[in-house]
Amino acid sequence: MALLGPARIRELADEVGLRPTKTLGQNFVHDANTVRRIIAAAQLEPDDVVLEVGPGLGSLTLGLLEAGHRVTAVEIDPALAARLPQTVAELAPHAADRLQVVSGDAMRISELPDPQPTAMVANLPYNVSVPVLLHLLATFPSLHRILVMVQAEVAHRLAAAPGSKLYGVPSVKAAWYADVRLSLTVSRQIFWPVPNVDSALVSLTRRPAPRSDVPVQSVFAVVDAAFAQRRKMLRAALGPLFGSSQAATTALEAAGVDPTARGETLDVEDFVSIAQQWDGSGTA
Template identity: 65%
Template structure:
């Protein structure tokens, strides 16, 4: 680990934010968490310690945190990485975070860079160093699009651990044949191997959400194909748009006709009578490759 540890200590009660600290900071900034931005602030030090432990960061990692909010997770992450880039869309929160870190972990403040931006649109040129690990409590309403955008935009991103709504976690980590296997499962599998990494209690958030949360861990793998990602993703979208239909019917609009869909499927070695939820990402890739020049 580079640099000296925080004078308060990375796991000490004085360095991390507790419930009273979170409410005090929010009151100081005049912030009332909004559903529109999916704001549920973590106020439990044990939870952020657990997240950092599960993330299993290396001392030279450059961590990307999306939606740092008041800094609960940020303060826990800083001792375990070389640099941390926090992407925050709220200008008030973005301005406050460096001051909070400076007050509570002054020896680690130089490791933090705050980028005021929308994580769904942020581009690689906004980062001072190439992020290697994504660790974040993601707004539930945009969790999957954010992860997919960042994996596409940042090839340097090798690992991730995100806290999302439990149902979303199930979909992200699902395999073929599962009732919740669908578009998020396949698109994430294009980039990485994903797994569920544990539940998170509702009680660790303020305000308390009306849904359960869970952690999803992923590790990027080598590219599975040189096929055009746009072709592949449009194919996946079509395959799951009408889940009750067989692929022959579901892909008829995408391919131009049911007959053409069947021809492509047969050429790819996929049963036209199968349904989208039965296919692994490799089989979708075979279909897309047949369609690509």
């Protein structure tokens, strides 16, 4: 199967009148070797149905089809969504029946056509990569393996451990859903247009939620409050959530967490224990 190179990428862009925009985070991979490296790093199973967000002109889509997978591609740009099936029909006609294209915003989709995706491999738009990732993890529990390309700094934040300077809200929220680790680094030169930032791949393997009896919304409310002002001790940072610093102190002690600690020292299980002390109404 012929994958897309730099010349064909530009030809396709001209055909649809595309001028890549920062608003939609449009940077297209044009190196076939990188595409194959990404797919190998995803460690997909033969029967995986792969969700791809932001397929763009089809570089990664063709690679996933080449590897034998069914692909559901979600594309926000209507012109690109309309062109993708034609590109696959031209370059990989034998695989055209394994592609489904959904025209829409991945931040807002709530359902996908069957068969439901079991894996996700995507070059996510950098400006919305974390919200998109968390939305899809929450919305599609069938997703068990994920490999996404994001801005390198974001990849390090997602994979950061407690105590790290990069550890924060994305780290904890991703850890609620999955085990997260850094994968490959990617040269900015394999994109058109060349982005101003470095890129990296981050791998997520879904695991059971830390606790089934504590709503994720409560845990995430505690996480957001704890990191709203990183310099504050937890008793002060969580004061508004619990109604007062004293109420927060009582709740933290009941959760087995030091009230003078700061959010960046806690793991996801600690945040779950704190959320268990909060009833969602602003009181412990």
